[in-house]
Amino acid sequence: MAAFAKFVTAGSGALLPVLFLSSCASVAEFPRPSYPAVDVAATAETAPVGSANADAADDPAIWRNAANPAASLIVVTDKKAGLYVYGLDGKVRDFVATGALNNVDLREVRPGFVLVAASDRTDVAEPKITLFRLDGVTGKLTSLGVRSFLGAGHAPAEAYGFCMGKALAAGELARAYVVLKDGTVAESALEEVGGMITARHLRSIRFRTQSEGCVVDDRIGLLYVAEEDVGIWRVDLRAAVLQADAFAMVGAEKGLAADVEGLALAPEGRDGGMLVASSQGDNAYALFDLTTAQPRGRFRIAAGQFGATSDTDGIELMLGHFGPAFPTGLFVAQDGDNAPRAQNFKMVPWQAVLDNLKP
Known part of the structure; x- marks a missing residue:
């Protein structure tokens, strides 16, 4: 891998480096392998999304109801239509027609305020973040508007x-x-004014080829990004300048087949876990x-x-009791293939994964 940087102007007027990472060839040019993996079974599934005969269902986020874990909720994107909210029984609690929302995440930014945000690709020339508030009791979403963040x-x-x-600074709700x-990858501060x-843009880092999946380890301030045909990168958010280190590259050594898509964390202790x-390719x-x-297994x-x-x-x-x-x-x-019905989401007890991975 080769790396080179250029500088861009941040919203504050300061010059910030944007790191470009390049690979010699796209893994997608070669036949896709299939690596060994243990089998687990889903124990529940959501109702299909509404966009039939289309690549529509895309990304889930989980809200855990601490008072009643079995009443927790799953928010997902139908990237052709909007956002769904499901219960753990797979039934629809709410649907909001919002257009082409691709990926979604959520967090409880203060007691009783569950902030839901999604990447909005309705305008392919102007990236935006669409915001909602999730009512944990009713499962209903309330729109908080659409925000541009890159500036003119x-x-x-x-x-x-x-x-x-x-949040990494005073006055922020989240990053x-x-x-x-x-x-x-553009980092913005979500602030209540x-x-x-x-959404106030702070800085950016750029990977050479198409990337999508990402997840933040809040414990130690690390961002993981999936560059689809290349592998997974780790970015230290505590640093003044964003730099990316190779974490797991596509290939037999790591058992990772392109495209590399969604990422998730199973934290353990102060900085451990998985x-x-x-590994969409297989x-x-x-x-x-x-x-x-x-x-650690597949x-x-x-x-x-x-x-x-x-x-x-x-x-x-998400770990914990549900x-x-x-x-x-x-x-x-x-x-991605729930035929003859539209795409949906499968649910698996995490303990079943761990039990099947044991030697």
């Missing part, structure tokens, strides 16, 4: 991937990371040690009562 003078760019991290389709949430990646999910970046969601998954885009994982059906954690994966 930027080149046309399409919003694609999206994830959020915790937003929009992965543009050209490989740029006069009762309205704004990163989970959708319909599997690869696990990596967060500390050493070494492989699994597939196999055929069963709710069917197998294939061509998975977004994934989400009621008797998901006692130690919940893993959610988009299913």
